[in-house]
Amino acid sequence: MLKARTKNISIVLYKPKYAGNIGAVARAAKNMGISNIIVAGARDFDNEEMRQRSTHLAADVLDNIQYVESIQEALGSFNYIVGTTARLGKGRGPFLAPRQAARDIADISQKNKVALLFGPEDTGLANEELRLCHAVVTIPTSREFTSLNLSHAVMILCYEIFIASSPAVSAAEAAPKLALSSELEGMYGQIKTLLADIGFLNPENPDYWMMHLRRFFTRAGILSREVKIVRGICRQLEWYAHHKKT
Amino acid sequence: MLKARTKNISIVLYKPKYAGNIGAVARAAKNMGISNIIVAGARDFDNEEMRQRSTHLAADVLDNIQYVESIQEALGSFNYIVGTTARLGKGRGPFLAPRQAARDIADISQKNKVALLFGPEDTGLANEELRLCHAVVTIPTSREFTSLNLSHAVMILCYEIFIASSPAVSAAEAAPKLALSSELEGMYGQIKTLLADIGFLNPENPDYWMMHLRRFFTRAGILSREVKIVRGICRQLEWYAHHKKT
Numbered sequence: 001m002l003k004a005r006t007k008n009i010s011i012v013l014y015k016p017k018y019a020g021n022i023g024a025v026a027r028a029a030k031n032m033g034i035s036n037i038i039v040a041g042a043r044d045f046d047n048e049e050m051r052q053r054s055t056h057l058a059a060d061v062l063d064n065i066q067y068v069e070s071i072q073e074a075l076g077s078f079n080y081i082v083g084t085t086a087r088l089g090k091g092r093g094p095f096l097a098p099r100q101a102a103r104d105i106a107d108i109s110q111k112n113k114v115a116l117l118f119g120p121e122d123t124g125l126a127n128e129e130l131r132l133c134h135a136v137v138t139i140p141t142s143r144e145f146t147s148l149n150l151s152h153a154v155m156i157l158c159y160e161i162f163i164a165s166s167p168a169v170s171a172a173e174a175a176p177k178l179a180l181s182s183e184l185e186g187m188y189g190q191i192k193t194l195l196a197d198i199g200f201l202n203p204e205n206p207d208y209w210m211m212h213l214r215r216f217f218t219r220a221g222i223l224s225r226e227v228k229i230v231r232g233i234c235r236q237l238e239w240y241a242h243h244k245k246t
Numbered sequence: 247m248l249k250a251r252t253k254n255i256s257i258v259l260y261k262p263k264y265a266g267n268i269g270a271v272a273r274a275a276k277n278m279g280i281s282n283i284i285v286a287g288a289r290d291f292d293n294e295e296m297r298q299r300s301t302h303l304a305a306d307v308l309d310n311i312q313y314v315e316s317i318q319e320a321l322g323s324f325n326y327i328v329g330t331t332a333r334l335g336k337g338r339g340p341f342l343a344p345r346q347a348a349r350d351i352a353d354i355s356q357k358n359k360v361a362l363l364f365g366p367e368d369t370g371l372a373n374e375e376l377r378l379c380h381a382v383v384t385i386p387t388s389r390e391f392t393s394l395n396l397s398h399a400v401m402i403l404c405y406e407i408f409i410a411s412s413p414a415v416s417a418a419e420a421a422p423k424l425a426l427s428s429e430l431e432g433m434y435g436q437i438k439t440l441l442a443d444i445g446f447l448n449p450e451n452p453d454y455w456m457m458h459l460r461r462f463f464t465r466a467g468i469l470s471r472e473v474k475i476v477r478g479i480c481r482q483l484e485w486y487a488h489h490k491k492t
Contacts, residue, residue, distance in 0.1 A: 024395060024398075027391075027395055027398075028394075028395070028398055030388065030390070030391045031387045031388060031391055031392070031393075031394055031398070032387065032388060033387075033388035033390070053395075055393070057391050057393065058391065099409070139405075140408060140409065140412060141277045141278065141279075141408070142276065142277060142278060142279035142408070144276070144279070145273075145276045145277055145303050145304065146277070147277075147301070147303065148274075148277055149270060149273055149274070149299075149397075151395075151398070152270075152273075152274055152277070152397070152398065152401045155398045155401060155402065156401065156402070156405055159385075159402055162386060162387070162388070163345070163386065195479065195482075198482050198483055198486040199482065199486065200478070200479055200482045200483075209475065212472065212475055213475070216466060216468070216469075216472050217466075219466055219467070220462060220463075220465055220466030220467075221465070221466075222462070226458070226462050229455065229458055229459070232446070233441065233446055236441075236444055236445065236446040237444055237446075237483060240444040240445065240487060241486060241487065
């Protein structure tokens with residue numbers, strides 16, 4: 001296992017509510033060697049409160065937080081997105097344990113930008129946001145009390161990534177370049193349009209089948225060049241359908 | 247590995263300074279199924295602040311905290327005491343990693359009372375207190391910033407104990423059913439016909455693109471049910487193409 005390339009790993013907090021938690025997240029991340037944080041969909045947090053919880057030793061991490069408007073803006077430049085959730089509803093998984101995910105992340109981070117995505121403290125990530133993820137991690141807890149503090153969840157995942165990285169050699173050296181999130185979304189959009197055109201998707205619930213396809217493609221770790229092939233096929237199918245009509 | 251007997255495990259906080267941290271410790275411990283906390287050498291913490299950080303769901307843990315005067319009083323009734331430290335000075339070890347300690351703790355807790363001892367936020371445990379311990383755990387961190395928040399340190403150790411006691415789910419048990427080779431070949435045949443029909447494949451060398459697709463599908467470890475989805479899409483595309491022609 002290669003040491004995770006922590007400069008390629010970012011923590012993305014989607015609509016966090018409490019300044020104190022952001023400070024605690026900065027501290028936990030820096031303890032485990034991760035210093036990129038993006039906050040999406042929320043800003044103007046009490047600076048004093050953040051700093052108190054980060055301690056002055058992680059103040060640099062706070063100062064470098066990127067604040068962006070939307071989750072799409074936050075995730076667009078990443079190759080591999082790991083969502084986190086405590087809610088194990090149908091269609092939200094398959095779920096990985098942190099240890100298992102950490103091994104993948106250590107490998108994938110060698111040549112790819114990895115986002116660890118955490119939802120708001122009260123509701124967590126909705127299905128809509130989980131759909132943007134290549135993998136979904138759920139942290140095991142006692143059944144009696146499953147709701148983790150945000151910074152505790154961040155700490156466990158970052159700790160596992162830190163531990164997963166040891167200097168042995170792994171398959172990651174050979175790992176090819178995964179497609180960017182923006183390339184994937186372009187491809188999904190094109191597939192969705194095509195499948196709706198040919199009547200494969202139910203217009204009432206187009207995302208049901210799309211979710212299966214997304215899971216499949218992301219599990220596969222689709223490469224940039226493969227996205228191009230899939231889009232080429234879709235284009236040809238569209239052309240063919242149109243050509244035959246007229 | 248036996249499941250840790252969590253009712254035999256207690257968290258002992260020696261001279262903690264901040265009410266907020268005690269609340270966060272209560273929450274973390276309860277998340278991992280541990281609900282005994284002893285606070286030694288400090289009392290009269292702001293109750294409101296503790297509750298805010300424990301959340302009301304771990305308020306019962308706070309209510310049951312035992313406050314005692316001295317560390318000796320706190321530890322007297324335990325059979326096995328695990329200290330924690332970030333400072334690796336001579337004579338303070340030998341040090342165990344949390345994962346290693348957690349396995350021991352899961353076993354030992356079957357028939358013994360186990361204390362997890364944490365020092366004050368600013369100084370941690372002194373040599374004098376470490377001498378009372380049967381084992382000393384140090385949590386690995388980035389060299390640049392080794393000082394963990396108290397509740398984060400508690401969380402990591404409790405999490406490792408929780409994980410050490412979970413029955414290992416082998417990858418094979420968790421893995422879903424892959425498609426049979428015969429299912430795959432049927433799918434490839436159908437895709438090839440479709441792609442030839444729409445003019446995507448060069449009739450001179452139809453296998454060039456098919457090879458890329460095969461690579462992708464086999465790398466993905468495609469499931470039986472996913473083969474059915476792909477074939478359903480192909481069928482619909484064929485029907486659509488044919489329907490439009492006539």
